[in-house]
Amino acid sequence: MDSRASFTAETVALQRAFESKRPVRSRLFADPYADAFLRPTLRTLAAASGVFGVRRLASGLYDAVAGPGPRPSAIVRTKVIDDALTEADAEQCVLLGAGYDTRAHRLPALASKRVFEVDHPLTQAAKRRVISQLDLNTEHVTYVPVDFERDDLAEQLAAAGFDRTRETVFVWEGVTNYLTQEAIDGTLGVIHDLGHAGGTLIVTYVDVRALAEPSPFPEARRWVRAVARAGEPWTFGLHPDEVGAFLADRGFRLRTDVSTLDAGEPWFAAQHRNEHGSALYRVAVTEITHS
Structure with a gap:
């Protein structure tokens, strides 16, 4: 899953996985399949974002690397x-x-x-x-x-x-x-x-x-x-x-x-x-x- 051809696709899947791990009332959509496309390390990060008390840390770690725009923009464009x-x-x-x-x-x-x-x-x-x-x-x-x-x-x-x-x-x-x-x-x-x-x-x-x-x-x-x-x-x-x-x-x-x-x-x-x-x-x- 780490081929060069699928880098962008995996990144977008991770962004969808983050959103899908949120509680039902505080997410814009649910993609129950997104994390299946992630390599083990990213799947672990996505899973952590679904744990109360760790959610902000997990998504915040991603935003710290990618910047403030990509993840919320990907969430909104999906919706x-x-x-x-x-x-x-x-x-x-x-x-x-x-x-x-x-x-x-x-x-x-x-x-x-x-x-x-x-x-x-x-x-x-x-x-x-x-x-x-x-x-x-x-x-x-x-x-x-x-x-x-x-x-x-x-x-x-x-x-x-x-x-x-x-x-x-x-x-x-x-x-x-x-x-x-x-x-x-x-x-x-x-x-x-x-x-x-x-x-x-x-x-x-x-x-x-x-x-x-x-x-x-x-x-x-x-x-x-x-x-x-x-x-x-x-x-x-x-x-x-x-x-x-x-x-x-x-x-x-x-x-x-x-x-x-x-x-x-x-x-x-x-x-x-x-x-x-x-x-x-x-x-x-x-x-x-x-x-």
Whole structure:
């Protein structure tokens, strides 16, 4: 589970595991499978976060290393996307760069949908081993291994049984900030073409001002440097004032665009949690248009 290909996926699984260990009344969601994707040391850390009196120490240790933004932002973006998926009126779901996402198994809204999980073959192989060990139902899930540097996404999905005549919801979470604009434009073009019957794209991005020095976001410098040290630097961002036009030019109508700070504030406040998402990390929900 410590392969280079699955580093980000494991980190996000740990963040979900922390949240899932909280008491029922003080968590935004529950992912009962998240800790199964963790190496033993991280699984122990996640387990400690579920022990009263140790919870703050365990999650605080993670935040001390990662900084104040990543964990609460990941928690909020998960909740935002969960809600958007639950509300989406579509027959199919495509998870792009699925990592160790378990929504196909934990969200009732996806139980009746055909779910296509697209990811790098190495990460996907590691995930499938865990899913097999958990003995989860995968009858509605199709795994589509794609090496984005070599494979054609549309061709691979078509070969896997993707139906272009059905309305589809696409989720592109935690990926765009690691790509070039050329790669983003290419993928958006494929999504737009695949969404011929209409549908929804849920996509995360970072505020481009986080990549500049000085940045208006206090947490930006530490966060940007941390991902760069991990060998996965942020390379792309958008200004929130321009994201609507950017997406419209590529065939998507913006419905909502919210930062994890703004989305998380009422949720955390209602649970009396002194935690905050980040203004630099955002989730956009769009409609695929063909006019």
